[in-house]
Amino acid sequence: MHGSHPSEMRSLQAPLGFFSPEAVSADEERAGMLRAATLGDPDDPDSLDYHQCELFDLSSVQQSTPNLDTDLDTRGFDTIDLGPLSDMQALLESVRSAGEISAEDARSLRRGLTGRVFRLNGGKCLRLLSIAPEGLIMRKSGPNDLKPDPDVEMGEMNGHGAARAIHGDQDVRGTPLKQLMRGNAPWLFRHQTPDGSNRWSPLMLVNLWIPLDQVTRPLTLMDRSSLDARRHQLRYALPTDAFLDRDADMKVNDIWTFLHHSGQRWYFHSELDARRAYVFDTLGTPHGAVILPGEDVVESYYTQLREVAAAVQQGEMQVATERAGAAGPAVLEGSTPALERALASLQTLLREAADGFAAGTEDWLRRVDAACDRLIRKSIEMRVVALLLPDCWPFNRAVASPD
């Protein structure tokens, strides 16, 4: 069943990276399934099969709009309101401004979220029972996939870029769930998998995905009721050596990749911040980080502004003024209001520099840092064992309210 879109919902066109159909074969282990060959880095843009897709912007309509196409169970994703949790908001803002997450931050996040109940838009509640010890990470990426800190190595929680390839995070019958739960995961968890679903269990494995800044590289998610799973969902073994220290039988993550089809429907939020987080089904909801139209333009102004700032810091004022006056690319078309506002603030700062820093260089440098930082996409994600409950007493009595 397809929900009709509210007529005022905006959309844009952007390329999404799918798995290439040439490297797909019938699965020899599980009848009727398809397998994607493991070929080097799954996020290598050269190996992806790009398709221009229409992305519907959920921020362009009210959250209370009927027929809003978010529902954790049927569509595979939804959002929850973290706004009322003031301690949590303060913690997320400190992680955002630090640009990295510490072990102490992660502990506080786990403590603050475990046991909480959140109301879903789709008319149910979600109780967060337990946050997985592995997989709490922070991701960062600059406009147009620019590397914000090229020298930082990927560790367990930090140094992760945005995921370019469209994927699903975990096969309920695969590693490491198979080993960790001794094969019981398909019976315990609610899931929709091409070779057998579990639609009666209220227990779910969900990703909680908290945006800190996502003017660039926003997360995009597929409405899974628009997915033909038997034809387009592929088993994929992802090597984990680069970021996890695991036993020999668990050196891969069995995840999902996807083939493109024109019937698939995609969504994103252009204005999401840490007050509202995505929850989506870890066991299959297709998602990835999109590069929005116009990010290449923003990247070029960002780089120019950084060069001007470096010259100012070295006291080379003439170099700075000349560099600031150089014309950049002119247009930004088919993008989001947030990206347009961000671009305007970069252009204002460049103009002030070209005109000779009327407000003084110290204040100017501070504003450059703030404006550029907002263009670095930052997000925190974690895996949560959660209970899907009816939105009625007594299940909803602990729904998140102000601290």
Ligand SMILES: [Fe+2]
């Ligand atoms: Fe993911």
